[in-house]
Amino acid sequence: MRTLIFGDIHGGLRALEQAIERAKITVEDHLIFLGDYVDGWSESAEVIDKLIELQKSNKTTFIRGNHDDLVQQWLEGKEMSPKWLQHGGQSTIDSYSRRSKEEIKAHLDFYKTFKDYHIDEHNRMFCHAGFQNLNGPEHEWHTTVFFWDRTLWEMVCAMREDIVEGDALYPKRLKLFSEIFIGHTPTTRINKTTPVNKANVWNLDTGAAFKGPLTVLDVHTKEYWQSDPLPALYPNENGRN
Template sequence: MSNTFVIGDIHGGLKALQQVINRANVTTNDKLIFLGDYVDGWSETPAVLDFLIDLSTTYSCVFMQGNHEEMLIKWLKKEDDNELWRFHGGEATVQAYQNIPLKTIERHISFLEKLNEYYIDNKNRLFVHAGFTHLKGVAFEYFRGMLWWDRTLWETAMAVDGNLSADSVRYPQRLKLYKEIYVGHTPVIRFGASAPMNFANVWNVDTGAAFTGKLSILNVDTKEYWQSDSLPDLYPAEKGRN
């Protein structure tokens, strides 16, 4: 029997990624859906990208783009050096690339350029890094960057009354479009949580690995999840993201 797993924001924490894959007993029969933000924060961004590229040769993987990938690829291609990006985790990535061979950098650029904006499976479950704003769904989003920058979808889901029927005219139209929606981008530690959170039909799997939290992997069918150690414990000499 195969499983489908969704993995939250990694932010350069290779040790955490390896832990959750092992703890969830992932096999080559399973599908792995990554929600983006593989980079920036902890010191192993190049190693994370190498690991994901190699993983995809053996496992069934779907990779979403996150906002940090958007910024990293511009830096790698020497198109932009964003001071704010450096402040929010990019500086660790800049330092990590100091001794990386050009051939590896080109390999990473190729991987980053092929990331998915979103993924919808055969059960009408949507996987997207951040969210979307268009009332007709992700395919109609006017500003594609909202797919990796939006926070309003998650904020809307948190505000839905748990007793409100999906048939109600008050139920958010965006949430009716998909059976379930899986997002990252907005760390649940902001709301005092440490595990994946669920409101309405939206699941947030970003459990704050960029900061003081852990990395999470969740079985989308059973909703069982596994977590790494906290990232500060795995990287005690580092500070992670600001």
């Protein structure tokens, strides 16, 4: 059984289906999704349909992203900031406008099952964005840190490459886990469209919300597969550009 990790999808169902096909996923694989399933391309509700379908056939772990949290709030009838509409929210609203009340309720129930983070039997941590508490994620005061934080990724990007575990300057946060897998901050910000490893942190958000592809990575071998860049799959749309 493989453990396969998916980066941010952002409403790109065509990319998700392409990545699944290219990775030759079977029902034996454990699928871990790092969040941000919605907000961006035109098929946010359809992505959730696909995830629910996969949940029925595979062992799955779904992590909550910041955009998933925003959409859950909207589905619950809460007042939303105009900023959400500017960052992909309108595409999600349009996607759900075609859905019945029963379908929306089923999706909302699904959103409520997402995990803030997951730690496996090999002491690997999976979360959408990061964590801040030096004693570990279970000590965080507010769960929003797991899907909004950028300091973890900024820290490892700023580290000198010669600082390794055991050094006095090696960050305490990183010592807590054998590996940490995140999304949230696109690797395209450092001109990469492939998974990026810094220290023991792996970033799988390869910019699918914008001009990059969707990535799925084998946690054991680090082999990865990617969809085509999303603009090629949705040529008449802008995504979050």
